[in-house]
Structure formats: structure tokens, C-alpha cells
Amino acid sequence: MRRPPATIHGFLTTGFADWISASHAPPRSGRRKHKEALCVIRRLLATPSVGVADCGPRAVTLESLAGGRSAAHVFKVTPLCGPDGQVEGLPIVIKISPRAEAEDEKDNYDKFVRAGLPVLCRPELLGFARTRDYAGLCYSFAGARQGSDVATLTNYLQRGDTTKVELVLQSIFEPMRDTWYSPPLIREESDIALRYLARYFTRDRKAVESEAILQACTARYFNAARLDGGCTVGGTYFPPPHALLFARDRKHPYHSCILHGDLNTDNIFVAHEQPRVTLVDFQKTGRGHVYEDLVALEAGVRINYPPDASFTQILQSERLIALGRPQSGGNPYGSSIRTIRGAASRFFGNLEGAANYHFAVGAIGLRLMQATDLSHVARARVAASVIWAAKVLMGELSV
16 A cells, blocks of 8 residues: 655655755754745646646645755656545646746746747746745656656666667757757857856866866876876876866857757656657756757766776777777767767867867866766766867877
């Protein structure tokens, strides 16, 4: 027999109280956060477009879906509509954020997502509500339902399934060549270094700190020795990425378009039986470097693909990826990254040189050095991709 979870203020919850307490706010502030968050949820559930009130639920369950590094939290909300409160209605998703962040996401959705993403590739924004400090967005549910096989791209990659990468490219990136990536929306910009510093590091010192972590990783995983600001591995010299990316006297141009802006693989849902890809989380959607989302997708493969190689093999694998060469044995890991780079060339190769792709790999990889939740294999892959990207930018690709 199914055992109902405990009730809090009329809601059957999993994870709600944990989210409230995770802010480490003083008791009074925590109570206010709790009260405001419940108020946002109640307002959203009462919105006619959300449709929960229409089914007359006796209660709803709030299942925690995400928290991560942001101040937002996401809940799967399922109405219990039967006479005994056990029959589940169709779920929805409620995302609660600090008010300014939620307002930004709503603006981005209205401005970019409704017109830019194909209907089948986006959740519907069903409602928006706010209090003094918090606001909530209510979306149609894109995740797994009973009897279906829907999971994030992270889940598929962790199983070693890279075939969904090609599906993502076909379902999301190809259609957007007529919307977000269309010629009228592409602009020439003056300084790629400034773009990545502002987007990923906020200030130059953070990039320097990331390079220090990178140096520690290359020493640990690849027995690198420091030399002239960079390092040597087995007699091969790698230049310091920070100097190549950001410490330049001249501006280097690039092209921008509309991007998702946070295309980590947790934000990509893939249905298996009826192939369908859905993007979620639009807080950072807006204008950025044309290669940015593609490189973020590539980074997701590095982080989530199962450990299958030694550190020495990882270094050599990333060298072949940087060279654009196939790997022996048809390695799915390397092949999926080459597929992403092939798509980048098709989409933007007539506008943007390959050097700017390697710049993006180096900058995004350098930022990932500060992530605290990466496995050693994932960190080694990212570190190797950064130092090989720096070597490409230095003009020593064949060394």
C-alpha cells in the first residue's frame, strides 16, 4: 500500500523543507522565505492557465527536482485528485527563485523562447507569480512520467549512450538555424575575451584562480612540470591558457547570436520512445558567442561520460579531438565530440574561424576548473581539453 508523505501547510512535500533550511538563513528570515515560497506556489496553483485548480485536488505533492549552485529551486508538482487523495493528475513544474532572477527568466522566455524554440522543444510557461523577495514560474512538465522513458541528457551520457547527442543536434540546433541562429540575428562583436570574462569569471582574478587549479590538476593527472608560466608533459610544452585567452593587448572579434546560455546536460530532456528533445531553464538566455552552447554541450560529454580510460589515454584522446582526427576503435566519447564540432562548422564555419571555437573550449573549460563536484576523470578530461586548446591557439597544433 502506498504510504502518503507528511503534510506541510496543506502540501505533501519531498525536499521543500530541505530547500528552505539550505539557505542557512536566520530563523526569522527562514520563516519568511518559507511563507513567501508557499505564497508563490499557492498563487501559481490558483492561476487558471495552470489548470490544477480545475481538477479539484485534495492536495498536491511537491517533489524536489533541483537546486544545484543557483539560488533557485525546482519542484515537480503533482495534484492528487481522487476521493482518497491518491489518484495523481498531470504534473507541472514550479521554479522558485529570488524575484529579480525569476523576472529575468520570464522576460527571456517571452522575448526569445516563445518565438525561437520549436514548440516541441520547449516547455510551456503556464503561470508567473511573485511576492516581495521571491517569484515563481510554472512550466509544463518535461520529465519522466509513469510508463515513459524521459531523462536528462546527463542520464543518457552516464549510461554511455552518446547517440542522444546527435538527436539533440538535429532536434534543437538544426531548427534554430531559422530562428536564434538566423543571419538577421547574428552580429559582429569586437572582443571575445571580454565576452568570456564577463560571462564566466566576472573579473580577471577569477580566471587567474582557475588557472592555478588547472596547474594543480595537470600536475596530479599528467605529471606536468611548470615551465615559463605553462607546463611540460612528457617533453611537450603547453602555454599558459590565461595569457593566451585574456592577457592580450589587441581585441579579437567574434560573432554573436541568441543562445540558451546554460546548456549543461541537466537542462536537456530526451524522450526515448518518441524521440523528442526539450530544453529547460532560461534564466541566462540571450545574446552570446555563436559557439557557446555547442561548447557547453561538448563539456557535458566530458563531465558525464563514464570513466573508460587512464589519465595518459585521456591526454592523448583530447589531443586527437583538438586535431580533429578520429580515434582508434571508434571511441563513442571522441566521436560524439567530433560530431558536435562538425555541427559547429556547418552552422557557423562561414562566419567564425576554428580558433574561436578553441578559444571557447579553453575559456569554458577554465571556468569548469572551479567546479567542486567533478570526478577525477571528468576534471582530467576538461583540463586536457583546455591545455590542448591553448596549444592550438599558440599555433603548435601538430606538436
